[in-house]
Amino acid sequence: MTKDLYARHRSVLPDWLALYYEDPLEITHGEGRHVWDSAGNKYLDFFGGILTTMTAHALPEVTKAVSEQAGRIIHSSTLYLNRPMVELAERIAHVSGIPDARVFFTTSGTEANDTALLLATAHRRSNTILAMRNSYHGRSFSSVGITGNRGWSPTSLSPLQTLYVHGGVRTRGPYAHLDDRDFIDACVADLLDLLGHTRPPAALIAEPVQGVGGFTSPPDGLYAAFREVLHERGILWIADEVQTGWGRTGDHFWGWQAHGRSGPPDIVTFAKGIGNGMSVGGVIARAEIMNCLDANSISTFGGTQVTMAAGLANLNHLLEHDLQGNARRVGGLLIERLRAVAAQVPHVREVRGRGLMIGVELTRPGTDEAAPEVASAVLEEARAGGLLVGKGGGHSTSVLRIAPPMSLTVAEAEEGAAILERALRSI
The missing domain is CATH 3.40.640.10 (Type I PLP-dependent aspartate aminotransferase-like (Major domain))
Known part of the structure; x- marks a missing residue:
């Protein structure tokens, strides 16, 4: 079904309309910090529709x-x-x-x-x-x-x-x-x-x-x-x-x-x-x-x-609900957790960010040379592990962009960090 939708997408939409993943994803519904695809797979969402789902998916007050x-x-x-x-x-x-x-x-x-x-x-x-x-x-x-x-x-x-x-x-x-x-x-x-x-x-x-x-x-x-x-x-x-x-x-x-x-x-x-x-x-x-x-x-x-x-x-x-305070507290924990992981992964040049805007820059080990193919591989591995993240960067798309809904819990931050750690170590 997704392959058929992808073929239809390509036949009527511009070539420059970018899609993530080798096998593009159709998201059908979401709740809280999670989304589901058309095959029924559940993902922890660390990108929120490009920082757009700010509070939560299907937030009752908004709906x-x-x-x-x-x-x-x-x-x-x-x-x-x-x-x-x-x-x-x-x-x-x-x-x-x-x-x-x-x-x-x-x-x-x-x-x-x-x-x-x-x-x-x-x-x-x-x-x-x-x-x-x-x-x-x-x-x-x-x-x-x-x-x-x-x-x-x-x-x-x-x-x-x-x-x-x-x-x-x-x-x-x-x-x-x-x-x-x-x-x-x-x-x-x-x-x-x-x-x-x-x-x-x-x-x-x-x-x-x-x-x-x-x-x-x-x-x-x-x-x-x-x-x-x-x-x-x-x-x-x-x-x-x-x-x-x-x-x-x-x-x-x-x-x-x-x-x-x-x-x-x-x-x-x-x-x-x-x-x-x-x-x-x-x-x-x-x-x-x-x-x-x-x-x-x-x-x-x-x-x-x-x-x-x-x-x-x-x-x-x-x-x-003081989601700014939550972004400060949970985001600070997530940044420190990812920096501890990065210290053991040679491809990670820097983990940076504030609150729940976190970037993980990937380069070729021992250099400042961007590694967009590594970022793409980590994106795929994270998806396979049940986590959605974004990517960006100035010199090339070699930075993982992490921006979950601001209601993210400590347990969800730990879960996402563990999935991302496995994805980073896999490279």
């Missing part, structure tokens, strides 16, 4: 909210007052940390970043954007134009002039040998030099933890140091929180807060986890910036009632 709202009205567009959209916007504005915040809802992280770029370039009257090397911001024409990861940027054509800045990857590149303070100083010096050679940019867009890039991050404080330079010149700071938001990093509710001594970003984008699988994205910005557009605009599907009901129920559940 109930969706069902009840669908029984009333599913959609009306933003041309009409929408109570669930207003209520979720109020909650998000309150937790954003941005003064006088306005919230605009979209259907995805790509569209959220697209909107942030529109706001920044219109507000600053500049089409120059600073972005980080190894970054990923979506698959639209403008967002691939600011993506600093060759594997996810299929064209060099872009409506924007993009300049790439050092700093998103701590353990690779020309400054990797420096200590944290000197690393930050070198990246700031590079930024200052870059700004001396270009017309004033509209904004810097940055993921606090680079997702597709392999869960890499700079030392805490880098973006605060960047912000001081940018603020002096009126350049905006956009924090792409599509993967890092809502407490997933454990230590902070937003990833930018690890760099927050100079205050919140001018613009924050979000998506993925807030809808727990429903299609929700959005932008938060100061009213001055959000209201700078001088033409009419709407969103046909952004903020639709059923997705807003899901997002509100999901956010309430996350806050009431």
